[in-house]
Amino acid sequence: MALRHYTLDFKLSVAVDFASTVPYLLSIFHEEEMTETVHETNGQGYLGTFIGQNGRFAVLRVHSHELVTIDLQCYEEDNIGQLDNLLDALETKLKGILNGKITRIKRLPALVRGAEVDRYWPTNDGRLVEYDMDRLVCDEDSAYQNIKILHSKQYGNILILKGDINLADSDVAYNKAIMNGENFAGKESFTLLIIPLQSVNIDQQVIEMSKKYMRRACGNILDNMEGDCYKIIVSDCVPVLKKFIEEGNTFDYVLNELTAIPMSTEPKEDSAWEFLRNVLDMSIKVLRPSGKYLTTADCVNHTESHRLYEEEMGKLSCPVAFTKKEATVPYFMEQWVMYCLWKK
Amino acid sequence: MALRHYTLDFKLSVAVDFASTVPYLLSIFHEEEMTETVHETNGQGYLGTFIGQNGRFAVLRVHSHELVTIDLQCYEEDNIGQLDNLLDALETKLKGILNGKITRIKRLPALVRGAEVDRYWPTNDGRLVEYDMDRLVCDEDSAYQNIKILHSKQYGNILILKGDINLADSDVAYNKAIMNGENFAGKESFTLLIIPLQSVNIDQQVIEMSKKYMRRACGNILDNMEGDCYKIIVSDCVPVLKKFIEEGNTFDYVLNELTAIPMSTEPKEDSAWEFLRNVLDMSIKVLRPSGKYLTTADCVNHTESHRLYEEEMGKLSCPVAFTKKEATVPYFMEQWVMYCLWKK
Structure with a gap:
């Protein structure tokens, strides 16, 4: 009660x-x-x-x-x-x-306070925000994280990983935002997805729950791990990227949706920045000469984390150029920043 | 403190x-x-x-x-x-x-609680939402209402009329939403604007404050009440519409941004519905045969108020058809509904 x-x-x-x-x-x-x-x-x-x-x-x-x-x-x-x-x-x-x-x-x-359905999910910049959730769809702990799906009247089912609003079933705003206006028709892309930082394996349970409860967003894509124009690999992205580099496998686009970029230079965040830089460096390596790396970054108010991210770009083995764009993802309740990088 | x-x-x-x-x-x-x-x-x-x-x-x-x-x-x-x-x-x-x-x-x-800058502005559907406001730009009482402008880090200056978030300086999302995908080039339109329900006159003070503090949104339009392709009339919209009807003045578009539609059928709301229906009826009358009436309605969660609004459409002196669209206005922090009406 x-x-x-x-x-x-x-x-x-x-x-x-x-x-x-x-x-x-x-x-x-x-x-x-x-x-x-x-x-x-x-x-x-x-x-x-x-x-x-x-x-x-x-x-x-x-x-x-x-x-x-x-x-x-x-x-x-x-x-x-x-x-x-x-x-x-x-x-x-x-x-x-x-x-x-x-x-x-x-x-x-x-x-x-203490309701069956928890409607309070603070924004990334730390503000108190009440959502219109009216039903807990499921709530499970995988080996890597807590996975919740809550139903929102206006946004449909919302996937919440470790307390962070991740994806809503209702619209394609997030997908549009990360695609950054690019045309993917006839192109080959590689997406790094839903891997929590501390884990080495992709979370199969997130796939299972999304398949079941996020069908408006996922369609029938997750029903089969491979289709005419896609293949889903359940693995840590690091060895996969390493193998691509060894075998000379390249892509027109690499999309990174791993995690919001770390927010500070505190020692405890060092490993997060190192992971991020390592993945970024390998991703740039598998880009074709005209290829693009598209990534979600952080909320627009975290200007310091954007500055640090751009600083990291200078430390890669291949020089890169970038643009950044502000995007509206309605259920984030705050403006977001998306980056597009390419080889100079 | x-x-x-x-x-x-x-x-x-x-x-x-x-x-x-x-x-x-x-x-x-x-x-x-x-x-x-x-x-x-x-x-x-x-x-x-x-x-x-x-x-x-x-x-x-x-x-x-x-x-x-x-x-x-x-x-x-x-x-x-x-x-x-x-x-x-x-x-x-x-x-x-x-x-x-x-x-x-x-x-x-x-x-x-009790801060200099008030960051809590509940949504239309009654949820607690904290904004990222960091500065009070101005706070005045006009003859009709309280007018506040608060600065938000991500949305720029935000105009708040009688406690309702009205317009942000930073983007054109609201304008795009109410324009409903229509192309206004070479067309004649008439906009009913910023008139609180209980007043008979437009609030000149809102114009003065917007002119000064909302320039990213308004540009230099408000500096002159008349320009090459626009004219601003400071008046209650009812006598203006009456005069248009008498004189046979017609338009390709009528935009109504008067107020969110009333939310209940309580007796105290009766006069609000009557006002709304009266303005709607006159607006349809001044539409050209292919003309369209575009209006903001209410948040998407107020489905009952949409139903009542559509019921009102059946009571007009001229039969109308309509479409409705869901729109994202980032600083509203909730999805909104926009209507487009035309003569059948």
Whole structure:
């Protein structure tokens, strides 16, 4: 049973005190049979907690600076209309007594905590985002990672690997974005796909789950590992690339969808950069003279990681040139950057 | 000074009790000099609050069902690293003592409450969404509405009317979406724009602010109210449409960006539907025989409002046909629906 957590905040132009606010609100809590405990805050304003029936719990803070915050928690099965009325009453009362001192009233949609279907998947740049997911389709741990598929009303089934939004069933925005406007007709391409950094093998279980639940995105491609114009190799990409180089196997396009590029120069990320550079170097080697390397990078706000990625390009055994493009993948909820590299 | 509000939740496969959890966590709070108050919950599990220095405040709930929730509030100027460590310690300890019973651990980005720049703008379908806004550009009340412009790192300046995300400076996605793939070259069009429902006059102040701060989106169009191929009329659209009908003035396109369509059949919405139908009826009247009426509707998840809108189309004085399209406007953070109507 989930916990609904409401917040109602008043940002003010001047600080207010206990006496001019709290006494006027107590009757509202008392009407809902919520009993007050006043806490000693060591000069940080008023902090009262209120316990009611059925697990209801509220926190009222009149901060010593220009802010009043209210938290209200209740269980999902509670009478939500009654809780809305309680918040309405608190908002109306505070609007009246703080009249002329209010610079912003913010009452956000309730945060739903511990629900069956988890709707909160922060963006890559660390923002809190609620999705419209309404059903858990499956949730499994493979040898390499946690694999979830959640159904979203507007995006269809969404594949989530290790907590990262990966692919939605509903549209081809991501595919279009990584294809970067190139025309693949009659061309030979090689795609590095769904390999988590720490593993040496591609995750067969992701293929199985995508085959079953992501059919709008995958079509019947995954039903057979080989078709008229494609072949899927379940393996670590590194030995495969090595073999291609040894055998002189080349491609018009190499697409890399391995992972978002690492975000820092911290020592713990060193191996990630090394892996990335190694794969990039080998990929450029298997490109035909007019070939292109297309890759997903990171969200547009991580400008530092783009700078570091471009720095890595200077360390390859063959000089490369590049373009980068901003792309919209609707279910990412943030703008993304795609690169296109070629031999100079 | 903003309040940072952290949450850390453990969803479990079995309920746990006070004795098997709380005693193991107390030392972590005590190390941070946070003192405990235990609250009587009438059989709804353990609820402890903890008050620390500098306004720090925590709530630990071991619910009587399969859920443990932790809230931690601190001021923005606090030692955030120390708070992260406190949450790390609580998470690690709980992971250990709840081992084998955990179905999900959720630690969300902090909710920042009362900040100078408000980053939380819920979607039309009521979801909590944090934007990447970093600067308040301007905030004014016109005679009709509150007009805000906030700067977003990835979308540029964003115009917010009455709390609704309206237009971003950075791209032409919205314009493309409402233009619905039509080619406007050499055509005559009439656009109903930025008029809040309850007002009779267009809001001149929105024009002034857009002219100044939304130049990437508006170009120099708003610098002059009339140009070679456009004319801006500051007026309620109803008398203007009436005059067009009287004078037999017709257009190839009418674009309506007045407002999202009403979302319910509640009596209070009646006048909104009436206004919408009236404007739609007059707009169809000023269309040339091959003319098209293009309009923004509502988010894709509000299917009921689309149904009601299509019902309204049957009540017009001239029969119409329509198509609808799903559109991605990146900064809306939800899919949108655009309609195209024409005379049958």
